[in-house]
Amino acid sequence: MPSRKSAGTVKAGKRASLKKAPVERKPPATPAHDLLADPLLGVAxxxxxxxxxxxxxxxEALGKDEIEGFSALQAHQQHAWHAFLVQLAAIALHRAEERSPRLKAARWRELLAALTKGRHEPWTLVVPDLPRPAFLQPPVLDGTLDGFKARLARSDELDLLVTSKNHDVKAARAANARPEHWVYALVSLQTMQGFSGRSNYGIARMNGGAGSRPGLGLAPGHALGARFRRDTAAALEARDAIRGPRGYKARGGIALLWLEPWDGKSALTPGDLDxxxxxxxxxxxLxxxxxxxxxxxxxSANARIDAGDLRGxxxxxxxxVQKAESKPYTATEAGFSYRVLHRLLGDDYQPGxxxxxxxGDSEVEIVATVLARGMGKTAGFHERRVPVPxxxxxxxxxAGRRALLGAFAGQRVQLAADVQRHVLKPxxxxxxxxxxxxxxxxxxxAGAWLEAHDAEVDRIFFERLWADLSRDAERALAEWARTVLDLARAQLQSAFEDAPVPIARRYRAIAAAERVFEGAARKHVKLAFDPEKEQRHEA
Known part of the structure; x- marks a missing residue:
C-alpha cells in the first residue's frame, strides 16, 4: 500500500527555548523532513x-494518474519538477532493471533508497551532520558552515528567479515557507540555474551562462501522470542514444550528484556520469x-561539471539542439511565438x-516552457501548448517530414513578415x-498595430498549418496570404478608429492609407490575388 498519511502537522524539530538569547539558538541535532517517509508534498x-x-x-500517484497538480509549485518551477521526477524514476528503474513506472509507493521507496545505499539523509531537507549529503545538498567535509553566506530565511531567495528589482515576482515573499516550498526551490535552483556572477556557476544543461534550459515535449493532454509515464519510458529507452556521443558511463555512473563531496574546486566530467x-x-x-x-x-571556484566541450x-x-552548431536552443524574450516554435519543430533542430x-501517442499537445535568461536578469517565463491532431x-x-514541415511553415512566417513590413506598416x-x-x-x-497583427497571426498559425498540410500546397498558401492580409486590414481599420489625426486631414489620410495598403499588397503579396481578376481590375 502506498505510504500516504493524512494531512497533519509534520514534525519540524524542537523549538528553541525562549529563555536563550537568539545568538545562542542552535539547529536541532537530528535530521528533519525526510522525503522518503514524511508527507511533505501537497497535491490536488x-x-x-x-x-x-x-x-x-x-x-505512485503519478503512475496511477491520480495527481491533478502540486499545491505549492509555481509556474516557473513546473518543468524543473517534472524533469526531476522523470530523471529520478528512469534512473531508479534502470538500476533495478525494471521498466514500468506503475509501482506501489513501497516499491518506489525501496528503489530510491537503493540509490543512496539505504540511507535517508540524501532525501532529507535538513541534515545537521554536514559531512553527509542532504536532499540536493552536497556534503561539507570539514563539517562547518564557516565561509558560507548569511542565512536565507525564505525559500524564494534561493530560487533561480532574478528578483532583485521585483520584475518577475516580488522578492522574498515566502515568509512562511513550508518544507515543500524549499523542495521546489532547491530543484529549481540546482537543475535550472545559469551563471549569476562570480563564483556562482550554472548547470551543464544549457549553452553558456546566459542560456536557459527549455522544456519542449509532447504531452497526452493536461494529465500529469500520463506525461510522467510517457517521458520516463522515453528517457529509459534513449539511454544509449544519449550516452554514445557524449561519453557518459553505460553503467555505474554518478546519477545523483549531491551524493558526492564538493569543496568548490573539484569538478566532475561527463565520463563520471550516468x-x-x-x-x-x-x-x-539548509x-x-x-x-x-x-x-x-x-x-565555488568552477562549475560542478566540466563539460565545456559539450556546449550544453x-x-x-x-x-x-541546433544541428548546424550542435548547441541547445537558448530562449529569448520572444518565448515560443510562432516565429520561434516553427523553427524548433522543423529540421534545423534535433528534437529531444x-x-x-x-x-501509442494519439491526440497530443506540444508543450513548451522556459524561463528565459539574460546576464543578471530574467527575460520572462514563457509557456505554450499547441494541440496536434x-x-x-x-x-x-x-527528419524528412520535419524538413518539409519547416519549409511549409517558413513560407507562412515569411508571408506574415512581408505583410507587416511592406503593407501594414507603410x-x-x-x-x-x-x-x-x-x-x-x-x-x-505603427508598432502597436504591427504587434497586434502579429498576435492575431500567432493565434491561428498552427491550427491553420495543421489543417493545410493535407491540402494542395499552392492553393493553401494563397488562402493563407489572403487571411494574413484580412487581419492586416482589420488592424488598419483599428488605427483609423483609435489613433488621433487632425480632422482637417483625417479623410485625406484614410484615403492615402487605403491606397498605400492595396498597392503594396498587390506588389508584395501577389499570390493573394487572382491574376485574371487583377487584369480586369487594372483595365
Missing part, C-alpha cells in the same frame, strides 16, 4: 481532494532554527527524446503622418 487529486504525500507516494544524471550547480545547506528552515550558500548539448530529453512521437504526428517523427504610417509626400519609416508609432 483528480476529483478535487487534497492530500499530503511523500516522494514515493507522489511517484546519462540521465540529476545535477547540482550550487553549494547549499538548517532548522525555531522550527523554520533557512539556507546557507557559498560560491548534454542529451537533455526536453532540449532541442520527449519531443519525438511514440507508439493524431494523424499529423508522422510530420514530427521523421499604410498605418501614411495615416498617422497625414498622407505626406514621403513617409518617415523611423516613426515608431
Amino acid at each position: 487529486l483528480q476529483g478535487g481532494a487534497r492530500e499530503w504525500l511523500d516522494l514515493p507516494g507522489v511517484l 546519462p540521465l544524471f540529476i545535477e547540482i550547480c550550487r553549494r547549499v545547506r 538548517d532548522l532554527v525555531d522550527g523554520m528552515i533557512g539556507a546557507h550558500t557559498v560560491g 548539448n548534454t542529451g537533455d530529453p526536453w532540449t532541442p 527524446v520527449a519531443q519525438v512521437p511514440r507508439r 493524431g494523424d499529423l504526428l508522422p510530420w514530427l517523427a521523421d 499604410a498605418v504610417l501614411a495615416y498617422l503622418q497625414g498622407a505626406p509626400d514621403e513617409l518617415n519609416f523611423k516613426d515608431r508609432r
Whole structure:
C-alpha cells in the first residue's frame, strides 16, 4: 500500500527555548523532513481532494494518474519538477532493471533508497551532520558552515528567479515557507540555474551562462501522470542514444550528484556520469532554527561539471539542439511565438527524446516552457501548448517530414513578415503622418498595430498549418496570404478608429492609407490575388 498519511502537522524539530538569547539558538541535532517517509508534498487529486504525500507516494500517484497538480509549485518551477521526477524514476528503474513506472509507493521507496545505499539523509531537507549529503545538498567535509553566506530565511531567495528589482515576482515573499516550498526551490535552483556572477556557476544543461534550459515535449493532454509515464519510458529507452556521443558511463555512473563531496574546486566530467544524471550547480545547506528552515550558500571556484566541450548539448530529453552548431536552443524574450516554435519543430533542430512521437501517442499537445535568461536578469517565463491532431504526428517523427514541415511553415512566417513590413506598416504610417509626400519609416508609432497583427497571426498559425498540410500546397498558401492580409486590414481599420489625426486631414489620410495598403499588397503579396481578376481590375 502506498505510504500516504493524512494531512497533519509534520514534525519540524524542537523549538528553541525562549529563555536563550537568539545568538545562542542552535539547529536541532537530528535530521528533519525526510522525503522518503514524511508527507511533505501537497497535491490536488483528480476529483478535487487534497492530500499530503511523500516522494514515493507522489511517484505512485503519478503512475496511477491520480495527481491533478502540486499545491505549492509555481509556474516557473513546473518543468524543473517534472524533469526531476522523470530523471529520478528512469534512473531508479534502470538500476533495478525494471521498466514500468506503475509501482506501489513501497516499491518506489525501496528503489530510491537503493540509490543512496539505504540511507535517508540524501532525501532529507535538513541534515545537521554536514559531512553527509542532504536532499540536493552536497556534503561539507570539514563539517562547518564557516565561509558560507548569511542565512536565507525564505525559500524564494534561493530560487533561480532574478528578483532583485521585483520584475518577475516580488522578492522574498515566502515568509512562511513550508518544507515543500524549499523542495521546489532547491530543484529549481540546482537543475535550472545559469551563471549569476562570480563564483556562482550554472548547470551543464544549457549553452553558456546566459542560456536557459527549455522544456519542449509532447504531452497526452493536461494529465500529469500520463506525461510522467510517457517521458520516463522515453528517457529509459534513449539511454544509449544519449550516452554514445557524449561519453557518459553505460553503467555505474554518478546519477545523483549531491551524493558526492564538493569543496568548490573539484569538478566532475561527463565520463563520471550516468546519462540521465540529476545535477547540482550550487553549494547549499539548509538548517532548522525555531522550527523554520533557512539556507546557507557559498560560491565555488568552477562549475560542478566540466563539460565545456559539450556546449550544453548534454542529451537533455526536453532540449532541442541546433544541428548546424550542435548547441541547445537558448530562449529569448520572444518565448515560443510562432516565429520561434516553427523553427524548433522543423529540421534545423534535433528534437529531444520527449519531443519525438511514440507508439501509442494519439491526440497530443506540444508543450513548451522556459524561463528565459539574460546576464543578471530574467527575460520572462514563457509557456505554450499547441494541440496536434493524431494523424499529423508522422510530420514530427521523421527528419524528412520535419524538413518539409519547416519549409511549409517558413513560407507562412515569411508571408506574415512581408505583410507587416511592406503593407501594414507603410499604410498605418501614411495615416498617422497625414498622407505626406514621403513617409518617415523611423516613426515608431505603427508598432502597436504591427504587434497586434502579429498576435492575431500567432493565434491561428498552427491550427491553420495543421489543417493545410493535407491540402494542395499552392492553393493553401494563397488562402493563407489572403487571411494574413484580412487581419492586416482589420488592424488598419483599428488605427483609423483609435489613433488621433487632425480632422482637417483625417479623410485625406484614410484615403492615402487605403491606397498605400492595396498597392503594396498587390506588389508584395501577389499570390493573394487572382491574376485574371487583377487584369480586369487594372483595365
